[in-house]
Amino acid sequence: MYTVHPNNAECFYLRLLLVNVNGPKSFQELRTVDGHLCQTYREACQLLHLLEDDAHWDSTLNDASTSAHPQQIRMLFAIILSTCMPSNPLELWNKYKNYMAEDILIRMRHHARNPDLLITLEMCNEALIIIEDICLTIANKALVQLGMTAPNRPMHDLFDRELQREQEFNCNDLRLFVQSNITKLNIQQKHVYDTIMQAVSNNAGGLYFLDAPGGTGKTFVISLILATIRSDQKIALALASSGIAATLLEGGRTAHSALKLPLNVQVIETSTCNISRNSAMAKVLRLTSIILWDECTMANKKSLEAFNRTMQDLRGNQQLFGGALILLSGDFRQTLPVIPRSTPADEINACLKSSVLWRYLQKLTLNINMRVHLKNDPAAHEFSKQLLEIGDGKIQIDRTNGLIAIDVRDERKSGIRPSDVVRLSATNVHASSDNDHSVKSKQTQMKEKGFKTKR
């Protein structure tokens, strides 16, 4: 007589029925118990009391539910399902599902800031998906193969925090924001806005770099692009290299935290971001219409290259960034990548301009300083001109101390007291020598006026 392993579930139960039921004339008759046609052979076996009852699994889960963490109960249930063949796993699930989804409930209460939130179908579904993933790892079997109902994976997307977070914007507010600001764009900003919106609607991807010195309205244009895309209920990911720049963008996050950028770029040549294919972030990166990365000039070129490799892998597409639309923005006159204990040459080498990706970038430029333009202040104009000259290296560096000298307004003539002036230094060493100098000159002035000074 042929034997069947219990892993081959329905065949095993069919064999059990064939051995125990006398004279069946059809498979349908085999599944009929007391006039009731069962859905599966397993159910027929249960009704005929041919299976062991689940009392010991029930008491095991009962013990766990009073003392173990939900994660441990889920693991225990997945092991029972995939290796112990309980006769009625659905009954066990229904009895203990609330314990298995308790941590998810607590997480949702925290996100919703509502301590009275009760357990929902979505939360149980989330727990079921985790259990199925464990069963797939242990026995390579989906829940339907183990006598359970299949979890609803699309529902998981609705429940997904990463996706939710990128979709929870108020479309009406965003539309109003776009309507009131789009008319304010200057001609250069309008060109940038139109180019990017065209690329979004063509859905053809592309890699753009918005080169704009400080004050030319980078953040203004980027915010408008983000609002336009999000008001159409599409996903637009806003990233920045620094936390401060991220806070200036609606829904902005630092690139390191959102993309899990590698920390070992100096050591590993072809590193990738720490995002797995099944993670929530991978889903966002597949669905997003655009990824905006402000201050990308501060990022190490290898981080961008790692992101490029990750996107190609996640989207299964060998085009640049897996065919996604990327808008990088920044100003090379501002801070470059910071490499500890490095020479200026190391910094230049780590810069985006030295990357193989640079030649594929389509460059967009803004150079009308909106801070000057809006305030019509000649001093602000002079300041922005000096800033550009410094950034462009047009001002000579003093070889002896590495400093640059620029004309500043005469403080006495303009009536500005030294205490009203903000002094910026490139390094802590220069800041401290500037401090010493200020303190000494103050002491001299006080002596002149006849005060006694303490050292």
Ligand SMILES: Nc1ncnc2c1ncn2[C@@H]1O[C@H](COP(=O)(O)OP(=O)(O)OP(=O)(O)O)[C@@H](O)[C@H]1O
């Ligand atoms: N078209 C515009 N109409 C009205 N205000 C604008 C416009 N463009 C920019 N601004 C304003 O000009 C100021 C500077 O713009 P923004 O902060 O976007 O520049 P930025 O290039 O990001 O500067 P930084 O690099 O220094 O952060 C902001 O107050 C912004 O609101």
